[in-house]
Amino acid sequence: xxxxxxxxxxxxxxxxxxxxxxxxxxxxxxxxxxxxxxxxxxxxxxxxxxxxxxxxxxxxxxxxxxxxxxxxxxxxxxxxxxxxxxxxxxxxxxxxxxxxxxxxxxxxxxxxxxxxxxxxxxxxxxxxxxxxxxxxxxxxxxxxxxxxxxxxxxxxxxxxxxxxxxxxxxxxxxxxxxxxxxxxxxxxxxxxxxxxxxxxxxxxxxxxxxxxxxxxxxxxxxxxxxxxxxxxxxxxxxxxxxxxxxxxxxxxxxxxxxxxxxxxxxxxxxxxxxxxxxxxxxxxxxxxxxxxxxxxxxxxxxxxxxxxxxxxxxxxxxxxxxxxxxxxxxxxxxxxxxxxxxxxxxxxxxxxxxxxxxxxxxxxxxxxxxxxxxxxxxxxxxxxxxxxxxxxxxxxxxxxxxxxxxxxxxxxxx
Amino acid sequence: xxxxxxxxxxxxxxxxxxxxxxxxxxxxxxxxxxxxxxxxxxxxxxxxxxxxxxxxxxxxxxxxxxxxxxxxxxxxxxxxxxxxxxxxxxxxxxxxxxxxxxxxxxxxxxxxxxxxxxxxxxxxxxxxxx
Numbered sequence: 385x386x387x388x389x390x391x392x393x394x395x396x397x398x399x400x401x402x403x404x405x406x407x408x409x410x411x412x413x414x415x416x417x418x419x420x421x422x423x424x425x426x427x428x429x430x431x432x433x434x435x436x437x438x439x440x441x442x443x444x445x446x447x448x449x450x451x452x453x454x455x456x457x458x459x460x461x462x463x464x465x466x467x468x469x470x471x472x473x474x475x476x477x478x479x480x481x482x483x484x485x486x487x488x489x490x491x492x493x494x495x496x497x498x499x500x501x502x503x504x505x506x507x508x509x510x511x512x513x514x515x516x517x518x519x520x521x522x523x524x525x526x527x528x529x530x531x532x533x534x535x536x537x538x539x540x541x542x543x544x545x546x547x548x549x550x551x552x553x554x555x556x557x558x559x560x561x562x563x564x565x566x567x568x569x570x571x572x573x574x575x576x577x578x579x580x581x582x583x584x585x586x587x588x589x590x591x592x593x594x595x596x597x598x599x600x601x602x603x604x605x606x607x608x609x610x611x612x613x614x615x616x617x618x619x620x621x622x623x624x625x626x627x628x629x630x631x632x633x634x635x636x637x638x639x640x641x642x643x644x645x646x647x648x649x650x651x652x653x654x655x656x657x658x659x660x661x662x663x664x665x666x667x668x669x670x671x672x673x674x675x676x677x678x679x680x681x682x683x684x685x686x687x688x689x690x691x692x693x694x695x696x697x698x699x700x701x702x703x704x705x706x707x708x709x710x711x712x713x714x715x716x717x718x719x720x721x722x723x724x725x726x727x728x729x730x731x732x733x734x735x736x737x738x739x740x741x742x743x744x745x746x747x748x749x750x751x752x753x754x755x756x757x758x759x760x761x762x763x764x765x766x767x768x769x770x771x772x773x774x775x776x777x778x779x780x781x782x783x784x785x786x787x788x789x790x791x792x793x794x795x796x797x798x
Numbered sequence: 799x800x801x802x803x804x805x806x807x808x809x810x811x812x813x814x815x816x817x818x819x820x821x822x823x824x825x826x827x828x829x830x831x832x833x834x835x836x837x838x839x840x841x842x843x844x845x846x847x848x849x850x851x852x853x854x855x856x857x858x859x860x861x862x863x864x865x866x867x868x869x870x871x872x873x874x875x876x877x878x879x880x881x882x883x884x885x886x887x888x889x890x891x892x893x894x895x896x897x898x899x900x901x902x903x904x905x906x907x908x909x910x911x912x913x914x915x916x917x918x919x920x921x922x923x924x925x926x927x928x
Contacts (some may be wrong), residue, residue: 506887509840531800532843532885540840582925596925626925633926640923780799781923
């Protein structure tokens with residue numbers, strides 16, 4: 385008995401991936417090999433289910449296929465050792481009976497999320513492994529999203545798993561205390577996946593995985609698993625409130641449209657309402673963290689019907705809070721923009737001086753871009769042109785560079 | 799973040815075709831090993847070697863848009879011999895790889911210390927975070 389493959393089937397398959405991996409990894413006590421086996425089961429499902437329909441028990445099907453791979457692998461390993469040592473072994477005992485409904489643990493997805501965002505991993509390897517093991521994506525899809533060859537991505541994931549193995553992290557849920565310590569790293573990886581969805585969006589007309597959507601899906605799951613955590617909800621709200629503006633952010637030639645020039649009727653109202661609802665509930669819990677504050681700032685922008693209706697004094701107050709919770713050069717920069725909107729561009733330029741000696745942002749294009757905007761607002765066109773051009777030379781984004789050069793050209797032509 | 803590592807060699811007098819067989823083999827083995835290492839570290843996007851300059855043509859569009867080709871162009875002293883595109887976690891890591899490639903063995907196995915130009919590859923803009 386099977387169900388026909390439809391739009392929800394792919395989602396179901398990806399949601400099952402970490403649960404299946406949890407069951408297989410606990411049974412075989414080998415996370416790395418189990419993860420490979422589940423990947424093969426996923427690829428088999430993507431090949432078979434659309435044609436033959438979704439099996440009656442999709443989870444059982446996947447566990448069975450992955451377990452069979454594991455058993456085959458164990459058998460061939462035994463056979464190899466037998467050839468080498470000529471010692472007979474009883475292979476049958478190594479294949480545990482497949483009881484597909486056993487071994488389910490709702491915490492598995494959470495265990496995997498903490499494992500894949502392990503602090504010993506570099507950001508790029510944590511991202512890749514999280515997308516595969518927790519997100520249920522194939523290596524080919526991840527490689528394609530990052531525009532790198534599949535073989536390279538496979539190696540990156542393999543090395544990430546070696547690092548985790550070497551760290552000796554056991555496959556069980558970290559204690560509440562450990563979780564609290566590791567959660568910022570997990571949220572940061574989810575945030576990076578979201579960001580990457582934009583950064584690697586060049587040539588987005590090609591059929592590619594939408595990493596921003598994947599990040600939202602993974603964060604949504606994390607929120608379900610950690611319902612009491614206000615920062616997880618804050619991050620989800622931030623993603624939704626930012627993603628809501630996506631359609632308005634670029635023009636027909638993929639040119640960048642700044643927030644104050646966007647057609648706000650293109651903003652996604654459903655995402656904005658969901659984000660605000662999540663944020664309101666999160667803020668009511670007390671302890672306000674950096675994601676909630678950033679989401680609150682995004683919400684103030686999203687709530688303004690026109691750019692000139694933006695409540696800048698409120699945004700300025702939120703940046704002052706953010707500066708206390710999570711100080712850094714980017715916060716200082718954005719705080720200066722908000723101050724400029726409330727107290728005038730001269731105030732913003734004065735605050736920016738604090739960043740000149742800061743090696744974390746000193747030569748960064750954003751500092752020049754913001755200066756250029758503030759000089760433009762003051763009517764100092766020459767200084768604005770100079771800083772727009774400096775910023776254009778320093779950015780690593782094509783649409784951003786085009787935007788900055790166009791701004792400079794516009795002022796130079798007046 | 800992706801970077802391109804461009805390996806430049808002198809247009810004339812690089813002398814690669816006249817290297818001893820042993821030196822050539824050592825050099826080729828080094829480059830193969832480097833590519834393998836970058837693939838295994840999960841960082842290699844692509845690596846290509848380019849032909850010697852005598853195969854190069856300079857092309858411009860003519861009046862009707864047809865290609866007009868010139869032979870070897872003598873303006874620059876250096877030419878691009880090959881490149882790597884790597885996807886790495888930091889600029890420093892790209893520089894480390896470039897330094898490694900720069901020290902590829904030349905005649906007598908001595909490091910060539912070729913100049914490698916490292917430049918970021920442009921991407922889309924990050925999300926509009928505030």
